[in-house]
Amino acid sequence: MPTEATPAPAEISDADLVQQCQAGETAAFDQLVGRYRTRVFGMIYNMVHSEQDAWDLAQDSFLKAWKSIGRFRGQSSFYTWVYRIVMNVTIDWLRKKQVKGTGAEFDDAIQLKEIDPASRTAPKAGALPHERMQDKEIRARIDAAIEQLSPDHRAVIIMKELEDMQYHEIAETLGCSIGTVMSRLFYARKKLQNILRDVYENV
Amino acid sequence: MKTFEEKWTAWVDGQLTGEELEEFKAALPDLATAELEREDSLKLGNLLREKIGVRAMTNEEFFHHQLRTAIEQDARETAPLARPETKVRETWWSIGRLAWTGAASLAVFAVLSFFVLRDSNVGGQSTYLTQIINARVDPAVSPNATISIFETKEDRVTVVWVDGLQSLPSEYAAK
Numbered sequence: 609m610p611t612e613a614t615p616a617p618a619e620i621s622d623a624d625l626v627q628q629c630q631a632g633e634t635a636a637f638d639q640l641v642g643r644y645r646t647r648v649f650g651m652i653y654n655m656v657h658s659e660q661d662a663w664d665l666a667q668d669s670f671l672k673a674w675k676s677i678g679r680f681r682g683q684s685s686f687y688t689w690v691y692r693i694v695m696n697v698t699i700d701w702l703r704k705k706q707v708k709g710t711g712a713e714f715d716d717a718i719q720l721k722e723i724d725p726a727s728r729t730a731p732k733a734g735a736l737p738h739e740r741m742q743d744k745e746i747r748a749r750i751d752a753a754i755e756q757l758s759p760d761h762r763a764v765i766i767m768k769e770l771e772d773m774q775y776h777e778i779a780e781t782l783g784c785s786i787g788t789v790m791s792r793l794f795y796a797r798k799k800l801q802n803i804l805r806d807v808y809e810n811v
Numbered sequence: 812m813k814t815f816e817e818k819w820t821a822w823v824d825g826q827l828t829g830e831e832l833e834e835f836k837a838a839l840p841d842l843a844t845a846e847l848e849r850e851d852s853l854k855l856g857n858l859l860r861e862k863i864g865v866r867a868m869t870n871e872e873f874f875h876h877q878l879r880t881a882i883e884q885d886a887r888e889t890a891p892l893a894r895p896e897t898k899v900r901e902t903w904w905s906i907g908r909l910a911w912t913g914a915a916s917l918a919v920f921a922v923l924s925f926f927v928l929r930d931s932n933v934g935g936q937s938t939y940l941t942q943i944i945n946a947r948v949d950p951a952v953s954p955n956a957t958i959s960i961f962e963t964k965e966d967r968v969t970v971v972w973v974d975g976l977q978s979l980p981s982e983y984a985a986k
Contacts, residue, residue, distance in 0.1 A: 634882055638875065645874060650865035662866070663874065671881050746862050768824075769859045775826075787817050794816035797823070797852050800859075805851065808858040 622686040629677045637677070641670055644687055648694050654766050655698045657751045665701055669694040692781045695763055702759035746807055753803040761796035764789055823852045953977040
């Protein structure tokens with residue numbers, strides 16, 4: 609599962625704070641939020657690429673966590689549990705946004721048609737802009753590429769490549785099978801490779 | 812049975828080993844191209860890890876404040892809903908109470924029924940009167956006999972006035 613922020617020896621543990629939260633102590637929940645807000649925000653930002661939206665979604669996720677903390681039985685770490693809530697909130701939001709907008713880029717069926725599994729011979733997306741791109745430009749290219757993935761594909765790429773989670777952990781978080789996770793990873797990687805080949809080959 | 816996509820992903824992530832790895836490689840139409848594809852996937856992973864850092868949250872204190880306000884507001888909104896629920900639960904009788912109340916009601920009903928039925932039997936038509944009314948006066952024996960009945964139900968009194976009877980019917984006389 610995602611690595612937790614290890615509390616200092618003098619600090620109260622997450623499990624104790626959760627117990628206090630379950631007794632209605634909002635101050636204990638403040639502490640938990642303080643420990644994980646940066647990580648949660650950063651993870652959501654990588655999914656939605658908008659600071660304001662990431663802020664709102666982080667608020668929604670923590671509020672949802674507070675409302676349902678009474679049902680948290682401690683079978684996983686608090687961060688893993690929150691992570692699951694965050695992912696679900698963010699993916700739902702992306703899906704709703706997709707319905708409101710054109711949504712064509714998120715269509716998995718289109719992706720499957722577009723991507724040849726042996727896509728090395730596929731044409732490169734766009735021309736090489738510069739020999740050496742500035743980090744900001746590269747980041748913008750990466751963000752734009754990730755935005756072309758469906759919410760589910762974004763989630764698996766971020767969890768695998770950035771959070772370094774195992775297949776079974778991703779499957780548990782998203783509520784799907786390990787095979788589905790691996791299949792989504794396959795198509796997400798292929799699509800990103802098509803779009804970003806010129807970037808990673810020149811960095 | 813793993814699909815091609817699953818095996819490919821496992822291969823890229825170094826999770827395919829032993830016999831399964833050999834079988835997978837043998838099944839690939841062009842191993843050299845596949846190796847380049849795999850290398851691309853690894854490069855992509857490195858690029859994402861290097862270039863996508865953790866986005867720092869600006870104004871964390873305000874984030875905290877806003878969240879706390881939302882939690883307090885939620886607590887205010889849910890509290891009035893919770894109270895009536897507890898009141899309803901308090902007023903609801905338990906199964907035991909309902910059973911006792913039912914049994915007591917049945918007992919009261921049985922006692923009242925007993926007294927009502929007994930009273931109605933008391934106020935009913937007496938066998939004595941029935942005998943008088945049903946008694947046939949023989950016209951040969953008592954040609955001028957007349958029978959008058961006076962009944963006051965409220966007082967439970969019945970008066971039978973027999974006039975001109977020469978003799979009592981034998982079955983009545985026997986009583």
